[in-house]
Amino acid sequence: MNINLKDWGLTQEIYDQYEERADHQKIGRVVEEHKNLYKVITEIGYIIGKVAGKLQYETDGNGDYPSVGDYVLLEHHSGDKALITEILPRKSKFSRKIAGSQFEEQVVVTNMDELWICMALNKDFNLKRLDRYTTLAWDSGATPVIILTKADLCEDIDEALEEINQTIFGIDMIVVSSVEDIGLDLVMNRMEYGKTIALLGSSGVGKSTLINKILGNEEQETTDIMADDRGKHTTTYRKLMLLDQGGIIVDTPGMKSVGLLNNDKQLDDTFKDIVEIGNLCRFSDCSHNSEPGCAIKAAIANGELSSERYNNYVKLKKEAAYMEKKLNKAALRRESKERGRHFKSHKKVKY
Incomplete structure (x- = not known):
């Protein structure tokens, strides 16, 4: 089998990085992730990859392990199995706080x-959740696009769009209905050869149904709307798929929670309307509580800014600051453990 990895998004820039680093290794792209094993597409077809011991030793946390979309170096092991020895630099990534504590x-x-x-x-429909997604999306390095699904179930689409336009800036929006084929032409127009598009969202928003429309088959398992008008979660793992018309699409499991990392700058990008209003305050260090000449309080009072949106901004800022503190502590703990391992491995030998 002879696979052209350009079909799977391989660019000259990525290939140059591969040539700089590779000795006898091959290059591949991770298309699926299953616990400690990875399905990787290579020029000879699919290979099952496992992280090499050296790479495991060099990682500082979960974020340093391979993920769907990564280009990796592979050292052939046996048959259709190989060791993943290195992850090539990522041009973009979407990350969140790991679920749980x-x-x-x-x-x-x-x-x-x-x-x-x-x-x-x-x-x-939940604007607060959308704020979280867009905040993380701005930090990813990719171009965010908002896909509003199930338009056939919406009584007033214009009102929903107006709500979003008051809070979200600089992001293209597409309204779709997989049932009535609304907006699918706009979706298909964004598909290009070698372009990778990832779909994110909560469980049951219709990602898999939309992907089936794009693929033209029932590749992704779907379920009907439940009695309470909410969709049911169907995708159980991330999967990168090649489109017949060109391009690559990634389906992801629905996310129950979208925990922020230390995205302070990205929060300001998402809530730039609030930042711009805050810059008009009389005092540069205004806390927007009791200071005179507070532009934020004035904007809320005259209806220019909703108190709900401002309170959501404050909540997310506190969460981002808390996460930054916790992540820094976790990093220090990992560094301390690494120093301990290094010290033990370099103990003086007694003669």
Whole structure:
């Protein structure tokens, strides 16, 4: 089998990085991730990759392990199995705080050109959640696009768009309905040869159904809308798929939580309307509580800014600051453990 990895997004820049680093290794792209094993597409077909011991030793956390979308160096082991010896530099990545109480980064997908943030126009419509996604999306290095699904279930699309336009800036939006084929032509127009697009969103927003429309088959398992008008989660793992018409698309499991990392600058990008209003305050260090000449309080009072949006901004800023503190502590703990291992391995030998 002879695979052209350009079909899978390989560019000359990435290939040059490969040639600089490779000795006898091959290059491949991670298309699926299953616990400690990775399905990798190479020029000879699919290979099952496992992280080499040296790479495991050099990692500082979950974010340094391979993820779907990564270009990796492979050292052939036997048959269709190989060792992943290195991850090539990522041009983009979408990360969140790992689910649960751990304070670590989870890399969801890498090396994508566009991030499609999917949100349904039914009861799942949630501007606060959209703020979280867009904040992380701005930090990814990819171009965010908002895909508003299930338009056939929305009573007033114009009102929903107006709500979003008041809070989200600089991001293209596409309204779609996989049932009535609304907006699918706009979606298809964004597909290009070698371009990688990742779909993100909560469980049941219709990502898999939309992907099936794009693929023209029932590749992704889907389920009907449940009685409460919410979709049901179907995708259980991330998967990178090649499109017949050119381009690559990545489906991801629905996310119950979208924990922020230390995205302070990206929060300011998402809430730039609030930042711009805050710059008009009389005092540069205004806390927007009781100071005279506070532009934020004035904007809320005259209806220019909703108190709900401002409170959400404050909440996310506190969460980002808390996460930064916790992540820094976790990094210091890892460094301390690494120093301990280094010290033990260099103890003086007694004669």
